[in-house]
Amino acid sequence: MTQSSIQLYRYDRKYLSEITTLFNQTIQEINQQDYSQLEINEWVQNNPxxxxxxxxLSESFTLLAIKDLKVIGFGNLEVTGHIDMLFVESSMIRQHIGALILTELTNYQRNELQINVQTVEASITAVSFFEHCGFKIIKRQDNYRHQQNLVNYQMVREI
Known part of the structure; x- marks a missing residue:
């Protein structure tokens, strides 16, 4: 697959169901390598x-990666330069879709927000991706939900 077959679009509510499904499926299929089933059960949203x-999504700069009329990834950036979410369909991982979305979020931040520091709270699974993109770990964070600890890492980079 080439990146040219993927189109990036601004968020549109008509894709919301696909986005929440992608979110849940990615967590269930990809994050199981780093989180227990009990932790994943607390993370997914069965009834979002x-x-x-x-x-x-509408109050932030949100991009959707669409291929063949299907959402295969999404990411959003808050006005502070914080990446709120960045998810790619599990079958599309390691095909540069996350990097494509992150690049465009960063371009928007640089050109429109004019903020030169970008932050993210990355799951254990996503840390290596963000490190590859130049982020550094600031600290480990413990996030308890019903006695399950959903560890993530606060990360930062200059752009």
């Missing part, structure tokens, strides 16, 4: 609040 998701 679509209004909350819509607000979160």
């Amino acid at each position: 609040n679509l209004n909350t998701w819509h607000r979160r």
Whole structure:
């Protein structure tokens, strides 16, 4: 697959169901290498609040990667330069889709927000991706949900 067959679009609510499905499936299929099933069960959203998701995605700069009319990835950037989410469909991992989305989020941050520091709270699974993109770990964070610790890492880079 070439990147030219993938189109990036701004968030549109008509894709919301696909986005939440991609979010849950990616966590279940990819993050199981680093998180227990109990932790994953606390992370996934079996009945996502679509209004909350819509607000979160529409109030930030959100990009969708679409191939053959299907959402295969998404990412969003807050006005502070914080990457809120960056997810790629599990079958598309390691095909540069995450890097493509991150590059465009970064271009927007650099050109529109004019903020030169970018932050993210990366899952254990995503740390190596973000390190490859120039992020450095600031600290490990413990996030407890119903007695399950969903460890992540606060990371930062200058752009």
